[in-house]
Amino acid sequence: MKSLSITIIIFLMLLTEVFADQEVYYNSNFERGDVVTVLIQGDDKSYILELVNSYGQYETSNIFFPVDTINFKGQVALIGLDSTLKAGKYTLLIKNDDGGIESTGEILIHENTFKKENIPLDHANTSLRTDPNPEIVSEAVQIHQIYGTSSFSSVSRLKSISLPILNGIITSWYGDRRLFLYSDGSSSAAIHNGTDIAAPFGTKINAGCTGQVVFAGKRIITGNSVVIEYLPGVYGVFFHMNEFFVSKGDIVVEDTVIGSLGSSGLATGPHLHWELRVGGVPVNPDSLLKNGLIDNSLIMSIVSSHTAE
Ligand SMILES: [Zn+2]
Incomplete structure (x- = not known):
C-alpha cells in the first residue's frame, strides 16, 4: 500500500504544478485531435488558457467554467487540439483577466496519422461543393458563430457521452484526409x-449526452442538422438526418431521440455525420467517449492522491 501511495504521489508530481493558493492539474501527453483538460481546484477566478509552440502556432481557450461535484470543486478549462497542429512541445500558459501569467507548464503533442480517402461525387454533389452560393457562405458563418460561443453556466455533474447510434458502422473517422473527386475530373x-456512422435509413439518433439544443434546421450542405451544447462551449453536431425531432432551446438527455438517419444535403448514402467541437475546434471523440467530457480519469487521480495522503 505504501509503495502504491508513493507511486501515485510521484505520478502526480510529474503531471501537476502547484502555484499560489491553487492546485492545477493536467495531463502532459496528447495527440492531435485530443482535448486538454486543465483543473484548478478550489478557485473561482476567471482565466484564459493558451498553448503555444516554437513555430508560433497556438490554441487558446476561454472555456473556463466552475464545476461542483462530489469528487471535484473548482474550475475546468478545455482546449481542443486541432488535427492540423504540428506535433511537439507546447507551453501551457494560464493567464488572468489582465493577461498576466499565473502559471506555465509543458505539454507534448505526439504525431499521429490520419486515414486518407477518395470520395467520388456525382454532378449534383459536385455542384454543391463548387458552384458559388452566398447562402452556403452565410450558413457557414452562422454555424461557426454558434461553435465560437459559450454559455458560462456552472456544471454540477460529470458528463459521460456515448455514440448517438450504438449499432451503426463507422465508415469515416475524425481527421480523415479526404480528396473529393468531382464529376468534371477535377478534385479538392x-x-x-x-x-460518419452508417445504419439503415430511419434509424433513431440519440443526443448522446445531456445538453441544450442551440440549432435545429435545414442547411444546404449538411441537410437536416442539429447542434447541442453539451457543456459551455462544447458542442455535439448532427448532420444529414432524414428528420429532426427537437427545436432550439430544448433540453435533452443522453437517450433523447433527436432525429432519424438519412442522407439529406451533400451525402453519398444514408449516414449520420457526428462531430464534437470544443471552443470551435473539431476534436476526436475517442478519449471523450472513454473518459467523459470532463476527463474523469484526471479527476479520479486527484481524488486518489488525497486519499493516499
Ligand atoms: Zn462526415
Whole structure:
C-alpha cells in the first residue's frame, strides 16, 4: 500500500504544478485531435488558457467554467487540439483577466496519422461543393458563430457521452484526409471533422449526452442538422438526418431521440455525420467517449492522491 501511495504521489508530481493558493492539474501527453483538460481546484477566478509552440502556432481557450461535484470543486478549462497542429512541445500558459501569467507548464503533442480517402461525387454533389452560393457562405458563418460561443453556466455533474447510434458502422473517422473527386475530373482536398456512422435509413439518433439544443434546421450542405451544447462551449453536431425531432432551446438527455438517419444535403448514402467541437475546434471523440467530457480519469487521480495522503 505504501509503495502504491508513493507511486501515485510521484505520478502526480510529474503531471501537476502547484502555484499560489491553487492546485492545477493536467495531463502532459496528447495527440492531435485530443482535448486538454486543465483543473484548478478550489478557485473561482476567471482565466484564459493558451498553448503555444516554437513555430508560433497556438490554441487558446476561454472555456473556463466552475464545476461542483462530489469528487471535484473548482474550475475546468478545455482546449481542443486541432488535427492540423504540428506535433511537439507546447507551453501551457494560464493567464488572468489582465493577461498576466499565473502559471506555465509543458505539454507534448505526439504525431499521429490520419486515414486518407477518395470520395467520388456525382454532378449534383459536385455542384454543391463548387458552384458559388452566398447562402452556403452565410450558413457557414452562422454555424461557426454558434461553435465560437459559450454559455458560462456552472456544471454540477460529470458528463459521460456515448455514440448517438450504438449499432451503426463507422465508415469515416475524425481527421480523415479526404480528396473529393468531382464529376468534371477535377478534385479538392478537405479534412473530415466528424465521425460518419452508417445504419439503415430511419434509424433513431440519440443526443448522446445531456445538453441544450442551440440549432435545429435545414442547411444546404449538411441537410437536416442539429447542434447541442453539451457543456459551455462544447458542442455535439448532427448532420444529414432524414428528420429532426427537437427545436432550439430544448433540453435533452443522453437517450433523447433527436432525429432519424438519412442522407439529406451533400451525402453519398444514408449516414449520420457526428462531430464534437470544443471552443470551435473539431476534436476526436475517442478519449471523450472513454473518459467523459470532463476527463474523469484526471479527476479520479486527484481524488486518489488525497486519499493516499
Ligand atoms: Zn462526415
